[in-house]
Amino acid sequence: MLVADKEASLQKPNIKVAISADGETGSLNLQTDTYTRFAYVEIDGINTPLSDNFIDIEGGKTINLTFALPKGVNAADLQDNVHILSMADVDFSGTLLQDKLWRLKTRFTWHNMVYWFVFKFLI
Known part of the structure; x- marks a missing residue:
């Protein structure tokens, strides 16, 4: 991108989310259909940092983020609690x-x- 972020015409991405767990480590896989600028990921019910955040995702590529899974929390229950915002969600008016x-x-x-x-x- 050779223009300022607020001048870029970004498409609203469709992001597929998959969560899995391996012991005390949770894994979050994100795949998008179009370029996604500064994707911010938040998981309700977890107060632990992700391995990365505010990331750029190329269309068709899969990004894997990891996080510490608190005891007693099932990764499958968190599937509906994942919220993702990107630059395409911000209105520069x-x-x-x-x-x-x-x-x-x-x-x-x-x-x-x-x-x-x-x-x-x-x-």
């Missing part, structure tokens, strides 16, 4: 001016200013 104003507003919050001062002058 703002203008360039709105984008710059939002960045300024974020930059000039009190805690960002304090951190900037500390790192610039005290450390």
Whole structure:
């Protein structure tokens, strides 16, 4: 991609999800029909990090993610609890001016200013 993410025309992907378990390790296989940019995966009922997240998936390819499976949790029960968001789900409706104003507003919050001062002058 040679354009900014918010200018890219991405198709909404159809992602197939398969979960399996091997002892205390869960495995999540993702396959998509089209290029998927910055896929974010969340599994309800599990408070453990995945082996990777915010990933790009090529169309037709399968990605395998692993995670620690908590005791007493069956991997098959988690199949319906997998939620995936990607850049195609984000609606960029703002203008360039709105984008710059939002960045300024974020930059000039009190805690960002304090951190900037500390790192610039005290450390």
